[in-house]
Amino acid sequence: MSQLCLLFDCDGTLVDSEPLLAEVMADTLTRAGLPFAAREYMERFRGVRFMNIVAELERRHGALTDAVRDAAEIEMRRTLAERMLRELQPIPNVRDTLETLGAYPRCVASNGPEHKIRTALDSTGLRPFFDDRLFSGYTLNSWKPDPWLFLHAARTMGFAPEHCVVIDDAAVGVAAGLKAGMRVVHINRFPDAETTPSGAICMTDMSQLPGIVAQLDQLEAIAR
Structure with missing residues (x-):
């Protein structure tokens, strides 16, 4: 596992x-x-x-x-x-990416209300990839860039922060993940206008994520 x-x-x-x-x-x-x-x-x-x-x-x-x-x-x-x-449409290549990463525990941690998260996942058919592993800033009364949303999600999922990978497109999410002491992958969909913050890994398309996670998993194995 x-x-x-x-x-x-x-x-x-x-x-x-x-x-x-x-x-x-x-x-x-x-x-x-x-x-x-x-x-x-x-x-x-x-x-x-x-x-x-x-x-x-x-x-x-x-x-x-x-x-x-x-x-x-x-x-x-x-x-x-x-x-x-x-x-509403899913992000390009996200379904194939989630299927490829099926062996990895995963959850959603969003600043949005939980009913909005559920509507988004249900309307795009992505809900089965996450079931009820959904964490909302409104439920916790804590929003990114505060790291507590990610820290609570990690603890609930049974993982220490250093064994978590945050995937987020927004500056507030990248900042929260870095503050939480997690690996952070920034999906930079606007590379001509945005710069990926120092400490985060940049990708421009969701199809790149399985390769990045595989590399991080190898580093994790070496560290063990």
């Missing part, structure tokens, strides 16, 4: 939900009185907790009332769930 456990982010790593989220968030927040462009989400806020984005926009444009803020979040999540069910 492998001595490595794989901790996958969800949005932008397993499923291509971020363009949908960017469009829905831009529309909802702008109508609520916080001007926001989909491009800004993709360039600056991928993987960031929704309320942290709202707080930043409120600093720029003025605070919303609690009622307007709450209504905007409810509307955003409702619209996003509807569009995910109709339009």
